[in-house]
Amino acid sequence: MSGFIISSWNFSEGKAKPNALNASPIAADNWYHCQRDAIGLRDWLEENAIPEAIIDSLLTDDTRPRFEQFHDECFLMILRGINLNEGSAPDDMLSLRILWFKGAIISTRKVPTAAVSILIERLEKGIGPHTLPKLLVGIANGINGIISDFLSPVEDRIDDLEDEDAADLKTLNALNSRLLRLRRYLKPQRYVFEDLLHADMPVLKGQKNHFKNCLDTIARMNESIEFYIDQINLYQANVNQQQAEVMNRNTYLFSVIAGIFLPAGFFTGLLGVNIGGIPGVENPMAFPLFCVALLVVVALEVVILKRLRFI
Structure with missing residues (x-):
């Protein structure tokens, strides 16, 4: 048993079957889900003749979502998902790297990914995808679904702003900051699926429409985030304008009062010498x-x- 392979499945017979968690040679129609920072992973990838540049992209600590095509039998997808792990901020988005290499999928993560964990649970119950292309679609849909679920209460919160006389500005600022961090990664994530569809990979030809749906979902979520940020900014601008108007009115009132009593102050001061x-x-x-x-x-x-x- 290797220390870096978390889960491994064989799809060669049209149905997912679990593999032994050992560092066997990479074979087509197999999925290897690995711990990115585990000892021995790089050596195993090098032993399977994966180019050094691809290994670096697969194991690097900090990277943005992207799609890279190396040839018809090799491409790399880097996706970001909501962090649902205990003690973590959801907007501290975790990274999942997926390498298609000679008919096999090698995915790496540093912390558990909810979308992948749910997919593995489904495979264990025999109700998951039965081919590697469908597995790839399942991972993408899982990541998008979790992001969409995270945004649903945000939409409700934004809708409530119209019915509230005064909202908690501290909470709104935190929400705005969280949405800005989400936008940072979801915008390039849209380009991942655009580049994937543009590459027109032969191995994914049967799943093209599914990836189009993934792209539409990402585009919709990006548009929603932009709308939420604009709504929060508009609400904050209205609050700031109201506060400025109150301050200006009070300042004006005090100026008028001071002007009224200025002659009285002058005469009383003159007679008090x-x-x-x-x-x-x-x-x-x-x-x-x-x-x-x-x-x-x-x-x-x-x-x-x-x-x-x-x-």
């Missing part, structure tokens, strides 16, 4: 008359500001 010559010092009616005068000044200011439509 405590030096000789201040009128009314000896008159007991001076203070009441002064207060009445200030009220008259304030009233005149209010009338003038209203006619000038400042208030």
